[in-house]
Each structure stands twice: as structure tokens, then as C-alpha cells.
Amino acid sequence: MSVIDIIFRVDEICKRYDKYDIEKQRELNAYGDDVFARLYATVEADIDAAMGKADRAAKESKRAVTAALNAENRKTKARLMDEVTKLQKLARKKVKGLSKEEQAIRADLVLALPERIQAIPDGTTTGADQGGGWGGSASHKNITFDTSEENLNDDFFQQSEESSQFRQEHERRKLKQACKDEGLDVISDGLDTLKNLAHDMGEELDRQVPLMDEIDTKVDRANSELRNTNVRLKQTITSLRSSRNFCIDIILLCVILGIASYIYKYVCVLYLNSLTYFLLPLLAVFHLLSCLANTYLFCTCCSILQG
């Protein structure tokens, strides 16, 4: 058997044995068919509950809870005011078994209700209390306006000091407001200009975007071409003249220059001893060799530089 089934069964049993429930019967029989009495009882219960909440709200330190309780009270008050109108209608209806005094008592009770409802504190100002009091008393038929003739002389309609002050205050405030309006106008003009400028700037930027994209692609292409060229250059240089060969070249150059200079010195010394006829051809050959070596090295250097 599931939980739902149990609940239904329990409900059925309770309903059948309701007539033995003393509390409930007492409640139901208390007012019998009297709709007014029942409604009045519920309204009273609601008012008490609302007062309880208001007390709790006053004692509560947390603002959020207080605010929530106050809001609930406000809602309850609004609802109760509606119920009060219903009660008023019911109070006027004639009920069997009620005497005229009892009917008048009911009317008074209903009249007292709005005041009690408004008296429930809900965080708003207490100015409403007096309004409720006035509203309640206006329904009495005994009240009339007291228009005694003595007060309606000229002074009655003259400006008192207070009212003229009020008027001056009003004029001053109007002027200040006009100034503020002018200020706001100036601000609005400035904003208009800003808006136009911003729109134009936006469009200009939109114009520039495709141009920038074009520049971007072109620069990327140039960049990659440059990188390719650099790599090729490096490869050419290394293939043409690796560092090992370069060192050998330099050593050979030094050796040849050393030999040449030695021979030259030697030749100068010998020249004075007139044995040059023998050594001149040798000298010429060495000279030629050194020149060739120099030109060879020079050519390789040039080729490296030209890549």
C-alpha cells in the first residue's frame, strides 16, 4: 500500500468519525448558520494573528525578517479591509432571532473593525490612523457641517502670513526648477553633440576595418617572404663557406704572406750583394703566387657578400 493510499484512507475515516470530534462540533455549532458571526470571528482571529506578527517584527533584530513580517501584515490589512466591507453588508441584513439592539451592536462592531485593522503596526507611518477615524465617523448620519455665519467675514478669506509665505516659497521653487531645466537643456544639447560625434566616429572606424585587414594580409605576406629569403641566405653562406674552410683560407693566407715578406726581406739583403739575377725569377714566382692567392681570397669574399 503506498503513502497516497494511506492518506486517502485516513481522510475517509476522519470524515466518517467527524461527528465524534468534540472540538470541531463546538466550533461549527458555535455560530450555526450565522454567516456574519462566522466572518466576524475569522476577521478577529486574523487581526490577532497580525498583531502577534507585528509584535514579533518589533522584537526582531534582523531587518529582512522585519521587512517580510511587515509586508505580510500589510497584505493582511488590505484583505481585512475588503472583509470589513462584506461584514458591513451582512450587518445590515436582518437575521432571524436577533433583536434590534443586537443588530446595532453588530453595526458598531463592524465600524470599530477598520480602526483596529489600521492600528496593526506594519512599518508604515501612523498618519493613516486618523484617516481611518475620519472615514469611520463620516458614515454616521448624525454629523453635519458646522457652517456658522460668524466666521465668514473678510478675514476668513484673506491671506494670512503663512499662506503668503507658502506662495513665495512656491514661486522660488518654480524659479529654481526653471534654472535646473535650463541646465538640463544644456546637458541635453551636449549629449546630442556627443551622440552625433560618436555615430560618425563609429562609421569611420567601420570604414577603416577592411583597410586594416588588407594591410594585415599584405604585411603577413611580406613577413613570410622575408623569412624565406633569410633562410635561403643563411643556407647559401654556409654552403659556400663553412667555418672550417674559412679558417683554412685564413691560415693559408697568413703563411703565404709570411713567406712573401721573408723572401722580400731576403731579396733586399741579397740585392745589395748582387746575387739577384739568380733569385729574381724566384722572387717573381712567389710574388705571382701571393697575388693569385690574394685575388682568389678576394673573389671568395666577394661571392660570400653577394650571397
Next chain:
Amino acid sequence: MSSDPDKLVAKADKLTKLTLTRWSADWRNATLNYEQAANAYRVAKKYEKAKDAFEKASKGQEMLTSPWDAAKHMESAAALAKELGNWNDVADLYRRASELYVECGRAQPASDALGKAARAVEDHLPDVAVQLYTDACSLLEEDDKDQMAFDLYRALTAVHIKLEKYTDAAAALLRLGLAADKCNASNSQFKAYLSAIIVYLYANDVKAAEKCYNDCSQIPAFLGSDQGRCGSRLISAYSEGNVEEIKRVAQSSTITHLDHAVSSFTLLFLPRLLAECSFLPSADKCTIASPHSDGLV
């Protein structure tokens, strides 16, 4: 290489002339010589000779199948012609330059060249300027670069307004609106439409202005925009002859932010309109009685 430009030019001429001894012209060296000579002339402020040298250099570049350089030289030649004040020459040279740019496949510089030409001659040969501007705009539109065309359209409108050809000016503004629509530049588009309405009203053609307003209102965004509201207020104020309203609308920021040529109507002609209208017995006759309608704005 001698630095004397005359000698350079003579040398280059010799290189290009075909004789018995020379069977093919050496354009490379000739072009180099021409360029040097042209620069030297420009520095020496001999504009006529510089212009000729640039033209010859450009022809040389063409022979060397490099239209870009040829076009650049043509532009320099045209700029020098501007200094000299040969307006026809300016127009022709710039046109030739733009054709060369088109050969390179670059529409932007081509239209720039035409734009420069139009700006140079608009004071002296306004009709030619109009033609140049139109060609420049069509070049850009063919290449889908409408946004660059805005400035050209505005300049074209200014020229038309100066020539007092108001229908043409309005037509140009509507074309501007169309180009703006293609690029989703709604602010420019609405401003163009409002300017067109103003130009029609200025030409005292209320019907055309209303028709223009109705056409433009097909675009819902225009109706709700500042410019649309301004336009409707203007038309209603103008048809009622309500001078105060016209003055108020004309001083609003929407109108003052329009293109200078159009918003300058406000300053120049509103006082005249006010003066003319105040002498008439009723405000309604304002639109009919003054044939020179100083219209709006």
C-alpha cells in the same frame, strides 16, 4: 650621369628614337633619365618641363610594362599641371593615371586620382568635376568599396549645390543614402535622406520633398530616427508657412550636424525667408509668394 636635366632629357630622347644604328629603343635607361630630369626640373621649379618629363617617364614605364609606376608618374605630372593652371591638362592626366591604376587592378587609387582631379578643377570647370566625381564613385561601387564613396558623394553634392542644380544634388544625396544602406551605415544614410529633403524644400519643391520623405519612410528605422522626425516637422512647418517652427527646427542639433554645405543654408537664407514672410498678409502665402524661396532651413 650628368645632373643637368636638359642633357638628361636629350640623352633619353636619343635612346628612344629609332635610327639606322639603333633598332630597338632602350626604354630602361631612357626612363631612368627622364625620371631624374623630371625631379631636377621640379626642384628648379620649371613646372612645364617637369610635367613633360614626367609624361615621358610614364610612357617609358608603360613600355616596361609596369603600369603602377606609369600611373604614379602621370599623377606627378598632373599635380604639376595643377600648379601651372592648365585645367584641361589636369583632368586628362589624372584620367590617364586612373586608367593605368585600373589596369593594375587597384580601384582605390584610381578613384583617388579622379577625386583629386575633380577637387582641383571644381572651381574652374565644375561640369568636368561633376563627371569626374561620378566616375570615381562608380569605380568604387563596382569594387564594393562603398564606404570610401561617401566623401566623394558629399563633395559632388557640394558642387551641385554651388551650381544651384538642386535636383541633381538631391539625386546625389539619395545615391549616398543607397551606398550607406549597402554598408549598414545607418547614421550616414539618415543624414543623407534628411539633407535630400532639405535640398528639395530649399528648391521650393514641397511635393518632391514630401515624396522623398515618403520614399525614405519605407525604411522603418528612418521614421523613428531623429532625422526622420526632423524631416517631417520641417515639411509640415514649411507647408504651413510656420516660420517660427522652421527656425526652431533649423536650430536643432540634428540639422547643424548635417553636412556643411546643407546646414549652411540655415545661416544664409533663413533671415531672408523670415523677412519675406513677415511682409505677407498671411503665413500660408509664404510658400507660393516667394519664388526665390530662401527656403529652408
